[in-house]
Amino acid sequence: MSGIPSYQITPCGDHALTVQFGESISPEVHRHVINLYKHLSQLSGEGIRDIIPAYTTVTVVYDLAFFLKKYAGQPVSEKLSRFIQEAIAEMQDAEIQTKRLVKVPVCYDASLAPDLFSLAEEKNITTEELIRLHTETIYKVYMLGFLPGFAYMGSVDAKIAAARKTDPRTKVPAGSVGIAGTQTGIYPFESPGGWQLIGQTPLPVFDAGKNSPCLFSPGDTVQFFPITLTEFKKMQNA
């Protein structure tokens, strides 16, 4: 990587700091985000509670009581800000070696895709074309949020980018695959939601019983592939 990327560190209250690498969503900015996230995760010692990557930011949540003791009267926010600056200076381009590709089966059958037709119509394309465009792209997991295990992935082809529904559904089934803006994502649980629903995966996206309960992690790459309704039912019952 050529040199240190430009960034800004701002306090997020008295127990967290946020590093921001840019003002817009891009793979380049997110590469810095993931590099710092991975580097800090390796460094992270006692007192660091959470390291949370997002589109343009990495937020570090810390145990204020622990660091007040450790730094004995010195300003904790400033000390940790310096610690992060040093971490940025020495972080490596880790993304390439560690990138994981998760392949996700999606059934685009009309019975599981309530918005597929209307979206295709609105975009003036066939549903086949919409499915092709959705499965062709290799997406990046920019961040997880909203619900445990909910991955914000991007970016979808401009031809299928779509505004959220003006009237959100009160119940979206678990596994529903949706589009909102240039993002695509999967609902891990049944929940209210406003994304345009174009299919459903039989894979559990979240399983509390597992040591790593979420199918996706920040920085993963994801590709969808179409399956039939019969395959969907078979996989769902497996």
Added chain:
Amino acid sequence: MSLLIQKAGILDTIQDDGRYGFQQLGINPGGTMDRIAMRVVNMLVGNDAKEAVLEMHYPSSAIVFEEDSLVAVSGADFSVTINGRELPLNQPAFVQKNSVLQTGKRNKGARLYLAIAGGVQSAEWLGSNSTDSLVGSGGFEGRALQKGDRIFLQKKIKHSFPETALQLLPWQANTRDLYRNAVIRFTVGRDWHELSDHSKIHFTSEQQCISASSNRMGYRLEGPVLERTDQDEKISSAVTRGAIQLLPSGQLIILMADHQTTGGYPVMGHIISADFPSLAQFSPGENFLLQPVTMAEAEYTFARQQLDLQQLQNACNFRLQQYR
């Protein structure tokens, strides 16, 4: 060796210091809303400071102690009684087998904490015993306590128990100075500069009222309508406990223990850690003022509070010695 829920409260759960290390996966930290009260109830009965406790809302559960126990309550004042006799806040007490804890009138505060010497048994999920009701994991079967639930104790504590239903131990922890009543302090957030000059003044000079649609996820406030000079949509990023976000309606929301891990609303400030427990004890309909402080003041105030709690801890340890 157990507690029996004789009558369910509206939202009583097992909570501890929170579930950290998983926010990058969208899993929120949860945990007790009032960490001062959690610490105080635990120290009063000789538990570890971060042992899981019962967090109870009003009206609360009626609980039968099916074993002689050393217990304490802290936080909100819900007029707790044991077999009809008053159990004061912040005072340890021996309760006899088959005694019943009940709450009466709500005098002050929103959340009552109960600890039993030795701690209660509960499910650990991702390193914490806090109840995550959304996922349905941790605490007691991942949910709020219901009538008929039996919570087992971790171990039997050997004490010389009295012959009466309730024997108060002769000391009380004074927590009055650890809480604030009318003014909650905050540090300014990264989007503070986007508020209009008028709105900055309103933000810090007008009363905020806690709306009825407030819960463990967030407190919605009813106050002056605030305006941004910039109408840009924000790119979502991580949000933290205590963040004060501006909603498109011009009203504020403060993120509480069960907050979502990311958000896209502008962040105008953050409640300081020292005042978060005070805020957690406010109920819908109550008013308060938001007062800006520097980061240095936020850190200093929290450090002082930690020292006060350590002193209380030492005093409790000393007092409890004679009963072991």
